Amino acid sequence: xxxxxxxxxxxxxxxxxxxxxxxxxxxxxxxxxxxxxxxxxxxxxxxxxxxxxxxxxxxxxxxxxxxxxxxxxxxxxxxxxxxxxxxxxxxxxxxxxxxxxxxxxxxxxxxxxxxxxxxxxxxxxxxxxxxxxxxxxxxxxxxxxxxxxxxxxxxxxxxxxxxxxxxxxxxxxxxxxxxxxxxxxxxxxxxxxxxxxxxxxxxxxxxxxxxxxxxxxxxxxxxxxxxxxxxxxxxxxxxxxxxxxxxxxxxxxxxxxxxxxxxxxxxxxxxxxxxxxxxxxxxxxxxxxxxxxxxxxxxxxxxxxxxxxxxxx
Amino acid sequence: xxxxxxxxxxxxxxxxxxxxxxxxxxxxxxxxxxxxxxxxxxxxxxxxxxxxxxxxxxxxxxxxxxxxxxxxxxxxxxxxxxxxxxxxxxxxxxxxxxxxxxxxxxxxxxxxxxxxxxxxxxxxxxxxxxxxxxxxxxxxxxxxxxxxxxxxxxxxxxxxxxxxxxxxxxxxxxxxxxxxxxxxxxxxxxxxxxxxxxxxxxxxxxxxxxxxxxxxxxxxxxxxxxxxxxxxxxxxxxxxxxxxxxxxxxxxxxxxxxxxxxxxxxxxxxxxxxxxxxxxxxxxxxxxxxxxxxxxxxxxxxxxxxxxxxxxx
Amino acid sequence: xxxxxxxxxxxxxxxxxxxxxxxxxxxxxxxxxxxxxxxxxxxxxxxxxxxxxxxxxxxxxxxxxxxxxxxxxxxxxxxxxxxxxxxxxxxxxxxxxxxxxxxxxxxxxxxxxxxxxxxxxxxxxxxxxxxxxxxxxxxxxxxxxxxxxxxxxxxxxxxxxxxxxxxxxxxxxxxxxxxxxxxxxxxxxxxxxxxxxxxxxxxxxxxxxxxxxxxxxxxxxxxxxxxxxxxxxxxxxxxxxxxxxxxxxxxxxxxxxxxxxxxxxxxxxxxxxxxxxxxxxxxxxxxxxxxxxxxxxxxxxxxxxxxxxxxxx
Numbered sequence: 038x039x040x041x042x043x044x045x046x047x048x049x050x051x052x053x054x055x056x057x058x059x060x061x062x063x064x065x066x067x068x069x070x071x072x073x074x075x076x077x078x079x080x081x082x083x084x085x086x087x088x089x090x091x092x093x094x095x096x097x098x099x100x101x102x103x104x105x106x107x108x109x110x111x112x113x114x115x116x117x118x119x120x121x122x123x124x125x126x127x128x129x130x131x132x133x134x135x136x137x138x139x140x141x142x143x144x145x146x147x148x149x150x151x152x153x154x155x156x157x158x159x160x161x162x163x164x165x166x167x168x169x170x171x172x173x174x175x176x177x178x179x180x181x182x183x184x185x186x187x188x189x190x191x192x193x194x195x196x197x198x199x200x201x202x203x204x205x206x207x208x209x210x211x212x213x214x215x216x217x218x219x220x221x222x223x224x225x226x227x228x229x230x231x232x233x234x235x236x237x238x239x240x241x242x243x244x245x246x247x248x249x250x251x252x253x254x255x256x257x258x259x260x261x262x263x264x265x266x267x268x269x270x271x272x273x274x275x276x277x278x279x280x281x282x283x284x285x286x287x288x289x290x291x292x293x294x295x296x297x298x299x300x301x302x303x304x305x306x307x308x309x310x311x312x313x314x315x316x317x318x319x320x321x322x323x324x325x326x327x328x329x330x331x332x333x334x335x336x337x338x339x340x341x342x343x344x345x346x347x348x349x350x
Numbered sequence: 351x352x353x354x355x356x357x358x359x360x361x362x363x364x365x366x367x368x369x370x371x372x373x374x375x376x377x378x379x380x381x382x383x384x385x386x387x388x389x390x391x392x393x394x395x396x397x398x399x400x401x402x403x404x405x406x407x408x409x410x411x412x413x414x415x416x417x418x419x420x421x422x423x424x425x426x427x428x429x430x431x432x433x434x435x436x437x438x439x440x441x442x443x444x445x446x447x448x449x450x451x452x453x454x455x456x457x458x459x460x461x462x463x464x465x466x467x468x469x470x471x472x473x474x475x476x477x478x479x480x481x482x483x484x485x486x487x488x489x490x491x492x493x494x495x496x497x498x499x500x501x502x503x504x505x506x507x508x509x510x511x512x513x514x515x516x517x518x519x520x521x522x523x524x525x526x527x528x529x530x531x532x533x534x535x536x537x538x539x540x541x542x543x544x545x546x547x548x549x550x551x552x553x554x555x556x557x558x559x560x561x562x563x564x565x566x567x568x569x570x571x572x573x574x575x576x577x578x579x580x581x582x583x584x585x586x587x588x589x590x591x592x593x594x595x596x597x598x599x600x601x602x603x604x605x606x607x608x609x610x611x612x613x614x615x616x617x618x619x620x621x622x623x624x625x626x627x628x629x630x631x632x633x634x635x636x637x638x639x640x641x642x643x644x645x646x647x648x649x650x651x652x653x654x655x656x657x658x659x660x661x662x663x
Numbered sequence: 664x665x666x667x668x669x670x671x672x673x674x675x676x677x678x679x680x681x682x683x684x685x686x687x688x689x690x691x692x693x694x695x696x697x698x699x700x701x702x703x704x705x706x707x708x709x710x711x712x713x714x715x716x717x718x719x720x721x722x723x724x725x726x727x728x729x730x731x732x733x734x735x736x737x738x739x740x741x742x743x744x745x746x747x748x749x750x751x752x753x754x755x756x757x758x759x760x761x762x763x764x765x766x767x768x769x770x771x772x773x774x775x776x777x778x779x780x781x782x783x784x785x786x787x788x789x790x791x792x793x794x795x796x797x798x799x800x801x802x803x804x805x806x807x808x809x810x811x812x813x814x815x816x817x818x819x820x821x822x823x824x825x826x827x828x829x830x831x832x833x834x835x836x837x838x839x840x841x842x843x844x845x846x847x848x849x850x851x852x853x854x855x856x857x858x859x860x861x862x863x864x865x866x867x868x869x870x871x872x873x874x875x876x877x878x879x880x881x882x883x884x885x886x887x888x889x890x891x892x893x894x895x896x897x898x899x900x901x902x903x904x905x906x907x908x909x910x911x912x913x914x915x916x917x918x919x920x921x922x923x924x925x926x927x928x929x930x931x932x933x934x935x936x937x938x939x940x941x942x943x944x945x946x947x948x949x950x951x952x953x954x955x956x957x958x959x960x961x962x963x964x965x966x967x968x969x970x971x972x973x974x975x976x
Contacts, residue, residue: 086391114427116418119432129626130626134625138412141646
């Protein structure tokens with residue numbers, strides 16, 4: 038199925054399972070096209086005259102800067118709230134009233150919010166499209182989309198592969214959204230996590246229900262030996278009941294050159310960043326260390342989403 | 351009297367009583383023209399190449415985002431200080447020195463400041479025009495201007511009407527500025543407030559001196575039954591000596607569907623926002639509930655002011 | 664030696680002694696050209712399509728607004744981090760990882776950081792040019808460059824002159840960077856400071872080694888009587904062991920009309936701002952009081968640096 042300009046106009050980007058494979062493919066094609074145009078030094082005016090709100094009810098400098106760069110590079114301009122503490126929210130205004138007001142100013146709303154479901158509530162109110170930049174323990178679809186865009190770029194295609202999700206699978210909303218994409222795109226998943234940080238039972242069950250191929254293990258080496266990708270997330274000290282159980286786990290979930298020796302040759306390493314020490318610095322020199330390219334790809338993917346939902350791509 | 355492009359170049363927007371009726375009319379016409387052009391999807395370049403400072407010495411996300419959208423939409427760019435805490439002000443610099451420096455960077459200064467008279471002090475120093483975005487207990491002229499722009503749009507004309515100011519008339523600087531416009535434009539005012547939150551005596555006296563038609567009452571229903579507009583403001587708990595007197599008052603100043611039944615048919619409801627609970631959510635569905643349109647109109651009104659004072663409109 | 668467009672492409676601006684006199688001259692010529700174009704009202708598009716990161720790991724509203732205006736006025740757009748507290752840095756990310764990520768978004772990085780050497784570390788990592796907006800007790804080269812641009816504008820030329828550095832020469836990184844320029848451009852320096860706040864011995868020795876003509880004194884009047892320029896810095900109370908020694912010093916380092924009577928006629932007064940009380944307000948009316956013009960010149964100088972390092976000037 039072919040899409041034409043304007044077909045995604047007004048679509049809200051809310052979760053990781055709202056698109057068909059054809060739609061995912063189209064989004065990635067548009068991202069690739071923006072990548073090509075930016076690299077060619079083109080002055081892009083697709084969204085000229087448009088204003089996008091970048092509303093961070095919860096601070097996240099990295100995600101904010103990625104979106105605001107994307108807004109700039111599509112030719113639009115932005116208004117920005119980096120932190121809700123000084124806002125009307127702090128004066129007791131409801132999310133709905135804030136969104137209704139800002140919706141009257143702009144052509145598109147990008148938002149990060151600490152509450153699950155906040156983006157969907159905003160989308161119900163707003164006349165302009167809403168892009169969810171993370172809603173608490175809910176979803177983070179633009180991260181998952183840039184993840185699969187990166188996977189496709191790194192391997193030349195996506196589907197029929199194996200990916201290990203490593204580390205904290207309980208609290209990492211990124212792996213939750215990405216799990217749905219992997220199922221949908223036909224990738225096998227291996228969940229390798231400490232007992233304390235296993236993927237939530239309801240998500241695993243839901244994925245299996247949808248036909249996902251899933252394996253659970255605590256044997257990281259065995260997992261990596263059969264994986265085309267490893268998706269690393271941070272194991273945070275505060276997730277453990279005590280120092281001892283943290284220290285016991287920690288070592289097994291650090292990716293270093295020694296661990297890489299046990300991995301499938303050419304394995305691609307992904308990480309949503311920021312990384313602390315779960316990937317050793319020595320790994321940065323490895324060709325398959327794709328995490329900084331992944332962050333870079335996020336800019337093109339977000340340009341694509343902005344262009345698509347405003348009808349300019 | 352007719353105005354032409356450039357006639358307002360260099361004018362500072364400082365208070366609610368600096369314009370003649372012809373000037374007010376011209377400002378509203380320019381705002382209406384920007385509204386038409388934005389809605390037509392025009393890429394506006396009136397202020398292209400210009401930079402506007404958005405200086406919030408006191409945080410106010412709502413007003414800041416409205417101004418920064420307006421700056422973007424006229425084709426200008428902005429520099430922004432969302433909060434003075436990290437600024438040179440915090441290092442002991444005077445307002446005058448800060449303004450002198452920023453005035454050297456930009457083509458226009460928008461400022462919010464906690465001290466009454468701060469905008470006028472800045473305008474004395476700056477070579478470029480200053481727009482007062484609220485100066486403490488002083489004035490908030492751009493809010494009052496967007497209020498009358500909204501009144502004109504909602505009713506098709508302005509003048510010879512009746513408006514009830516409801517709620518906190520003591521601390522609400524918006525109603526102070528708006529009172530002068532109502533007098534000037536020939537609208538009758540009814541002040542309906544708790545005893546504790548009455549309009550300051552000197553303002554009432556000054557308005558009457560200028561020829562205003564004013565009625566004071568605590569009978570909200572009677573007030574609304576003869577009003578074309580009701581301007582609602584928030585009654586804040588902290589304004590009352592004790593919980594009891596707050597609770598006694600509160601109920602009478604909440605606009606809900608029951609109260610609306612006593613109002614003049616077709617009454618237009620205004621509110622500077624954010625609203626907390628002084629207008630019930632059920633009222634949002636009422637056709638005359640104009641408060642979100644009012645916020646939206648603020649963008650066009652601020653575009654008009656920016657274009658006018660920089661000589662580009 | 665003549666330079667052509669693109670010759671400075673990719674150059675990092677890290678310290679006050681990296682340029683030859685010819686290069687300094689070229690930078691100032693480009694700044695002068697931007698000044699002419701801005702004053703002529705030209706809509707400058709030299710950096711159109713480019714995005715510059717303005718990363719303030721330590722807040723500095725004045726420097727940030729100056730850079731962000733410069734970015735806007737060259738036709739580029741910016742992304743901004745006004746404060747690192749809410750950033751990935753706060754989550755434990757290294758400076759190197761942050762820079763690697765942001766470098767993937769933008770065409771140039773402007774940064775202020777509390778640690779000496781931070782800008783050089785960033786430049787080692789980044790593929791795009793880095794402009795040091797101040798690194799702790801290290802350097803502040805763009806300030807020193809705008810200082811010499813101002814000196815040249817005020818006197819018509821630079822070199823063979825005498826400048827007194829007045830006040831806190833120990834902690835003022837600006838005078839450290841500027842000292843190297845003065846040596847390089849053949850200006851004699853007089854260091855006039857309280858004993859507690861003398862220029863660090865290693866810098867004085869290094870400057871003399873490079874051939875600088877330096878005099879040290881505590882006789883401010885004598886110093887000013889033979890100076891073409893005086894560069895005033897703030898003497899901060901917290902630099903002194905006790906209130907008494909602070910009060911003893913303070914008076915001698917305040918520039919007022921009385922002190923100016925002892926100065927060489929036509930002396931130019933410079934100050935990096937913000938000023939607190941080290942220059943009396945009465946001095947602002949003096950023709951040679953150049954400090955606000957100096958801040959204004961910073962915008963053109965920063966436009967020049969941005970244009971040069973991105974190859975657009």
